[in-house]
Amino acid sequence: MTDTPHLWLRAECKPFEKRTALAPTICKELLDQGFKITVEKSPERIFDDSEYAALGLPLVEAGSWTSAPADAYIVALKELPDATTPLTHRHIMFGHCFKGQDGSAELLRRFQAGHGTLLDLEFLQDDRGTRVAAFGYYAGYAGAAMGLEAWAYRQLHGAAGTKALAHPKVDPFPNEQALIAHVKQLLAEAEQKTGMAPSLFVMGALGRCGRGACDFATAVGLPETAITRWDINETKKGGPFPEICDRAVFVNCIYLTQKIAPFLTFAELEAAGPNRSLSILVDVSCDPNNPNNPIPVYKEYSFFDQPVNYLPVNAAGCADLGVIAIDHLPTLLPREASESYGRQLLPTLIDLRSFGPVWKRAEQKFRDVTQAVLKA
Ligand SMILES: NC(=O)c1ccc[n+]([C@@H]2O[C@H](COP(=O)([O-])OP(=O)(O)OC[C@H]3O[C@@H](n4cnc5c(N)ncnc54)[C@H](O)[C@@H]3O)[C@@H](O)[C@H]2O)c1
Incomplete structure (x- = not known):
């Protein structure tokens, strides 16, 4: 855990996906809280790269998350590019792999091989089991x-x-x-x-x-x-x-x-x-x-x-x-949808500094599902 978590905004690779988990307004608030943020360039994203650059954020090439520092959280909404390489980082995204969806075991195996972690956005829940953010x-x-x-x-x-x-x-x-x-x-x-x-x-x-x-x-x-x-x-x-x-x-x-x-x-x-x-x-x-x-x-x-x-x-x-x-x-409305989602997620992101209970539960969920799926 660190007081200054490093978020690495991954470029989405799903065709037509213009939304993002970190709109520039959300990045600004995280910067004010002392976060470090790196942004992968993306011509698809509804927010122009220049909006992130204007905040003084470093822009890097799409896909360069594979060589991000080991302590960076890789943040995105949708799936990773198809590959079999081990995943070493902590990824924050919708993994769509906890309910037996197609390709679940393959993705979880990649995390297991690289000792990485999936902190699934769908399973960030408060202590009553309500999702902290939704679209x-x-x-x-x-x-x-x-x-x-x-x-x-x-x-x-x-x-x-x-x-x-x-x-x-x-x-x-x-x-x-x-x-x-x-x-x-x-x-x-x-x-x-x-x-x-x-x-x-x-x-x-x-x-x-x-x-x-x-x-x-x-x-x-x-x-x-x-x-x-x-x-x-x-x-x-x-x-x-x-x-x-x-x-x-x-x-x-x-x-x-x-x-x-x-x-x-x-x-x-x-x-x-x-x-x-x-x-x-x-x-x-x-x-x-x-x-x-x-x-x-x-x-x-x-x-x-x-x-x-x-x-x-x-x-x-x-x-x-x-x-x-x-x-x-x-x-259909990538700008408002991203802003609204990011606004709901913001307090939980800030809570990454102490890796609070929402994150601990999400991590445990990942461990439980991985064990169950890969043992089966
Ligand atoms: N298509 C998409 O792009 C998309 C995107 C986001 C969410 N969703 C889906 O939309 C659905 C709703 O999500 P949400 O966030 O609005 O959920 P929510 O829990 O906020 O609202 C669901 C509502 O359905 C009502 N409901 C449940 N059973 C009912 C019944 N038998 N008769 C009448 N009303 C009933 C509940 O009382 C509640 O008011 C979920 O299945 C979610 O996965 C789809």
């Missing part, structure tokens, strides 16, 4: 934006909303004002063409993602009467819920912990008939391959370069259902 708010915000955008696009280009469309690629937005302006414009054009305005059904509305989804709907001018907010109380009676078919866009934001009755199946879609309002489903929770998925109407993820998959609803005159199931939605 949820901007996932919901982006999910509602994508859903309303797809709804408007369908009104404008989808032969009165009944024809499957190839929805164009969506690129990240420089900031949330630009995203709001873009969606507002499309909604206005759709209303001018068809006289219709959308409505939104948010499931899990009291959670991080759910609040983000509702806030986006309000930001683009949906009146409160056009937003249905459901959470655990409203679903107590058990699904399915035909009410979902009465709203134009359904955004599912629940945190799934157990098997529950489905929220929506093809039976409700078919029963709603040709006058169904529901046009776009956005599954922010995005559990298509989970056997307990409460929306068992689709199996495929979608991606920003082809965001909407259209599913036929096999009943006379029924429109297809557009499905958005993107598992990295906050990437």
Whole structure:
């Protein structure tokens, strides 16, 4: 442990990933706390290298973390580049390897071989087990934006909303004002063409993602009467819920912990008939391959370069259902998502100076999982 931890901001290598764990404003606060920070250059990152240089931070080449000082914490959000080399440092990132995901054992073996440590961002939890930082708010915000955008696009280009469309690629937005302006414009054009305005059904509305989804709907001018907010109380009676078919866009934001009755199946879609309002489903929770998925109407993820998959609803005159199931939605707003995440993480990062209980638990989790996985 040291009073002046050294953070080495690794350049992300996942294609299209513009977010970062350490926005310049967060670096500034850490510098004020006496931290040492080295930044790998990155043309992809939403923050320009010059914003870090302006803070007096040393810029180094992308990928040079492999030769960082042994005591540096290597900080990033997403996976390491594919390799088999042993990992010697302490890495702070989303490892996606504690729940048996593909490639878990290989990654843990690399840490074991190099005596390195993974301090997984997903497992930085307070003493009540709550995550200290999460991207949820901007996932919901982006999910509602994508859903309303797809709804408007369908009104404008989808032969009165009944024809499957190839929805164009969506690129990240420089900031949330630009995203709001873009969606507002499309909604206005759709209303001018068809006289219709959308409505939104948010499931899990009291959670991080759910609040983000509702806030986006309000930001683009949906009146409160056009937003249905459901959470655990409203679903107590058990699904399915035909009410979902009465709203134009359904955004599912629940945190799934157990098997529950489905929220929506093809039976409700078919029963709603040709006058169904529901046009776009956005599954922010995005559990298509989970056997307990409460929306068992689709199996495929979608991606920003082809965001909407259209599913036929096999009943006379029924429109297809557009499905958005993107598992990295906050990437749509990399600036705000990075700032918000970094702000939540900051007190815990500062706590690296004493390697407090949050870090000790994360380290223990890594040791336990490594032992269990590599013994199996
Ligand atoms: N697609 C993405 O890019 C992305 C990004 C971040 C998070 N997520 C996922 O979004 C999900 C939600 O995350 P969060 O941070 O908002 O969680 P959260 O715990 O803050 O909120 C979840 C909400 O769901 C509600 N809920 C749970 N079960 C319910 C039920 N049966 N009926 C109605 N409401 C129910 C809870 O009461 C809570 O209000 C998680 O699965 C998370 O992994 C997806």
